[in-house]
Amino acid sequence: YEQPKVIKATMEGRITDSRVLEQALGTEAANLLEDVNHVQIIACGTSYHAGMVARYWIEELAGVACSVEVASEFRYRKHVIQRDTLFLCISQSGETADTLAALRQAKQAGFRAALAICNVPGSSLVRESDLVIMTQAGPEIGVASTKAFTTQLTALLIFTLALARHNGLDEQREADIVKAIHQLPGQVDQVLALDGDIAEMSKAFMDKNHSLFLGRGSQFPVALEGALKLKEISYIHAEAYPAGELKHGPLALVDSEMPVVTVAPNNDLVEKLKSNLEEVRARGGELFVFADQSADVRPEEHIHVMQLPSVHEITAPIVYTVPLQLLSYHVAVLKGTDVDQPRNLAKSVTV
Numbered sequence: 001y002e003q004p005k006v007i008k009a010t011m012e013g014r015i016t017d018s019r020v021l022e023q024a025l026g027t028e029a030a031n032l033l034e035d036v037n038h039v040q041i042i043a044c045g046t047s048y049h050a051g052m053v054a055r056y057w058i059e060e061l062a063g064v065a066c067s068v069e070v071a072s073e074f075r076y077r078k079h080v081i082q083r084d085t086l087f088l089c090i091s092q093s094g095e096t097a098d099t100l101a102a103l104r105q106a107k108q109a110g111f112r113a114a115l116a117i118c119n120v121p122g123s124s125l126v127r128e129s130d131l132v133i134m135t136q137a138g139p140e141i142g143v144a145s146t147k148a149f150t151t152q153l154t155a156l157l158i159f160t161l162a163l164a165r166h167n168g169l170d171e172q173r174e175a176d177i178v179k180a181i182h183q184l185p186g187q188v189d190q191v192l193a194l195d196g197d198i199a200e201m202s203k204a205f206m207d208k209n210h211s212l213f214l215g216r217g218s219q220f221p222v223a224l225e226g227a228l229k230l231k232e233i234s235y236i237h238a239e240a241y242p243a244g245e246l247k248h249g250p251l252a253l254v255d256s257e258m259p260v261v262t263v264a265p266n267n268d269l270v271e272k273l274k275s276n277l278e279e280v281r282a283r284g285g286e287l288f289v290f291a292d293q294s295a296d297v298r299p300e301e302h303i304h305v306m307q308l309p310s311v312h313e314i315t316a317p318i319v320y321t322v323p324l325q326l327l328s329y330h331v332a333v334l335k336g337t338d339v340d341q342p343r344n345l346a347k348s349v350t351v
């Protein structure tokens with residue numbers, strides 16, 4: 001529920017006019033972005049999902065090649081890092097052992113600069129990076145990241161705009177996205193007001209052991225994050241797939257015991273999801289669709305629709321994350337699990 005406030009705090013002071021680059025990172029830092037031709041993102045868990053969303057933004061808006069990898073893999077393999085690579089670590093705590101190890105290794109290989117998106121001032125990650133954008137989420141009580149994720153996305157979008165402006169992003173497009181960022185707190189508030197409806201929807205998951213989450217494009221990482229939240233706090237097995245992959249395997253699992261959650265913020269995505277909806281329905285599966293209020297998808301037998309406010313396609317991943325967090329929360333409450341302290345998990349994995 002703090003998300004509207006902390007998203008605002010993360011963006012405030014950083015976007016006051018269209019000179020996003022200097023506002024966000026400072027002129028000196030802007031020089032470090034000169035000649036960046038590749039962004040390598042490293043993170044773990046929820047922070048990794050934030051990085052996966054950012055890849056879409058960085059390639060789409062800045063036209064810069066971007067790779068994303070979990071730190072726990074990156075650190076144990078041989079990798080090639082070019083001098084023109086910007087190394088970007090995302091971590092709520094700034095103390096995740098795998099992420100720090102990856103950064104230290106990459107430093108030896110050489111890169112243009114290390115940028116950190118972090119929530120804890122003075123943490124190891126902040127101290128060891130060249131550039132830092134702080135998320136202003138404040139301390140998270142729960143183990144499962146919620147506001148850390150949406151503020152990471154906000155910071156990553158601000159960074160992307162900085163890089164994109166550097167690379168000649170159309171001024172009007174930039175202004176539209178800046179406007180959309182400013183609309184985020186209000187839109188997240190509108191989504192939080194759906195709490196009662198989402199609590200109602202959550203009843204369908206209570207007696208289930210498995211679930212599928214589907215998304216396309218930048219909504220695929222949102223589906224991954226929704227699935228992670230559900231498994232972390234309700235212990236229901238949840239898998240996320242790019243929607244187009246459904247027919248390449250997971251469809252074999254779909255039956256009336258397998259609820260399928262999809263995120264589709266606009267008509268274009270709804271159109272692309274329609275074949276998936278039919279595939280699931282034909283097998284007796286229950287579908288839960290989070291879609292734009294203007295999208296052409298209606299509730300019918302086996303199809304449950306949660307209408308969300310119309311949002312800009314670039315900021316949509318931030319808005320669409322929140323109802324999935326609420327869904328997991330309500331399922332967990334119904335199941336009686338400890339939402340703040342799930343079994344077997346630690347807030348920060350420092351070894």
Ligand code: F1P
Nearest residue numbers: 045046047091092093096145347
């Ligand atoms: C990464 C992370 C969190 C997750 C859990 C374990 O932490 O995977 O996303 O919620 O707490 O650690 P961080 O590097 O973002 O601090």
